[in-house]
Amino acid sequence: MDDCEMCQMWRERGAKYCSHCGKYLGDMTPVKKNDTGLLHLLVLLTVTIVVFVVVNNLVYCIVNFGGIADDISNLRISVYIPYGIDDLVLTRVGGSALIAVFAADLVIIGLCLAYALYSFYRGYENEKATGNPDCTEKTGLTGCSSILAVSLLLSIIYLMATAATNNTPSTDWMSDFTRFEMVFLLTRAGVIEELMYRVLWIGLPMMIIVLVVVRDKRCWQYLLGGFGMSKAAFILIVVSSVLFGLAHFDGWGWSKVPDAALGGLLFAYIYVQYGLYASILAHCANDVLTTVTYTVGAGVESMALLGFLGLGFVTIIYWFLKPNMDAVNVRKMKNFPDKLEVNLLDQWKRY
Numbered sequence: 001m002d003d004c005e006m007c008q009m010w011r012e013r014g015a016k017y018c019s020h021c022g023k024y025l026g027d028m029t030p031v032k033k034n035d036t037g038l039l040h041l042l043v044l045l046t047v048t049i050v051v052f053v054v055v056n057n058l059v060y061c062i063v064n065f066g067g068i069a070d071d072i073s074n075l076r077i078s079v080y081i082p083y084g085i086d087d088l089v090l091t092r093v094g095g096s097a098l099i100a101v102f103a104a105d106l107v108i109i110g111l112c113l114a115y116a117l118y119s120f121y122r123g124y125e126n127e128k129a130t131g132n133p134d135c136t137e138k139t140g141l142t143g144c145s146s147i148l149a150v151s152l153l154l155s156i157i158y159l160m161a162t163a164a165t166n167n168t169p170s171t172d173w174m175s176d177f178t179r180f181e182m183v184f185l186l187t188r189a190g191v192i193e194e195l196m197y198r199v200l201w202i203g204l205p206m207m208i209i210v211l212v213v214v215r216d217k218r219c220w221q222y223l224l225g226g227f228g229m230s231k232a233a234f235i236l237i238v239v240s241s242v243l244f245g246l247a248h249f250d251g252w253g254w255s256k257v258p259d260a261a262l263g264g265l266l267f268a269y270i271y272v273q274y275g276l277y278a279s280i281l282a283h284c285a286n287d288v289l290t291t292v293t294y295t296v297g298a299g300v301e302s303m304a305l306l307g308f309l310g311l312g313f314v315t316i317i318y319w320f321l322k323p324n325m326d327a328v329n330v331r332k333m334k335n336f337p338d339k340l341e342v343n344l345l346d347q348w349k350r351y
Contacts, residue, residue: 153312
């Protein structure tokens with residue numbers, strides 16, 4: 001397959017695969033280490049916080065699984081197709097079926113975290129061999145952690161602005177649920193909402209597009225993300241983010257819609273660039289920060305949020321010092337992605 005317009009850029013940066021088209025670029029060659037080591041270290045600290053938040057929530061849910069199961073057995077959760085403010089409800093799940101769904105959610109989150117840690121370790125080993133920090137920074141765990149820090153920073157700035165105008169999103173709906181029910185709802189949101197808004201509104205249309213236009217026999221891999229940017233993907237990212245924002249109107253009010261849409265935009269970017277596992281982790285960490293209050297106290301939650309705020313500022317600074325605007329430059333993107341020539345796990349790699 002011929003090089004796309006971004007292959008050379010990724011080759012020069014020591015990448016193993018093109019982030020845009022997924023083409024294998026050959027073995028990495030040693031590169032001179034950049035002079036942003038301190039910022040590199042601080043950005044990687046976001047990984048520690050994300051792993052702590054997700055592991056803490058998983059352990060808490062497993063240890064208290066019986067109590068959570070008792071509380072949620074009385075709930076009925078919709079299986080739906082989202083299309084904005086309202087949803088097309090297919091069926092409702094409750095009782096033992098809902099408990100089984102929750103157990104499956106925990107398994108999915110655990111597998112996503114395990115793969116993210118494995119991929120991060122491989123990237124770190126390649127960084128030691130080549131001296132190129134991109135090897136670590138282009139892993140899904142670092143990517144989702146850094147973008148999550150920026151997302152939380154922008155979200156808190158937005159909420160401060162709405163508070164100044166007495167127009168903060170409503171949280172009254174939370175009082176209708178017990179502590180365990182809230183832990184359940186916030187834990188499973190990272191899985192179900194990524195499936196509903198990223199896989200359904202980005203992955204599935206991309207699969208159909210490449211099947212019809214590109215005739216890619218690996219089209220099913222697009223369901224799981226990590227296929228890289230294109231104009232078609234960019235349009236779907238915007239659509240899914242708008243729908244994701246509108247979905248938060250119910251219960252939260254209109255003031256939550258822009259904040260949720262921005263978060264959806266960043267989660268969608270993670271999904272397209274790194275893969276479904278990375279967007280699930282980022283979304284899970286974002287939502288379960290609230291459950292830290294229930295599990296280890298508000299003090300630790302405040303510390304985690306402060307850490308994310310500081311690292312969000314650092315990440316934005318780092319992006320300016322190491323610009324990679326080609327990844328989001330719509331004018332330079334191809335209309336449709338090239339055929340994938342790698343398996344799924346290689347598709348998820350960005351180093």
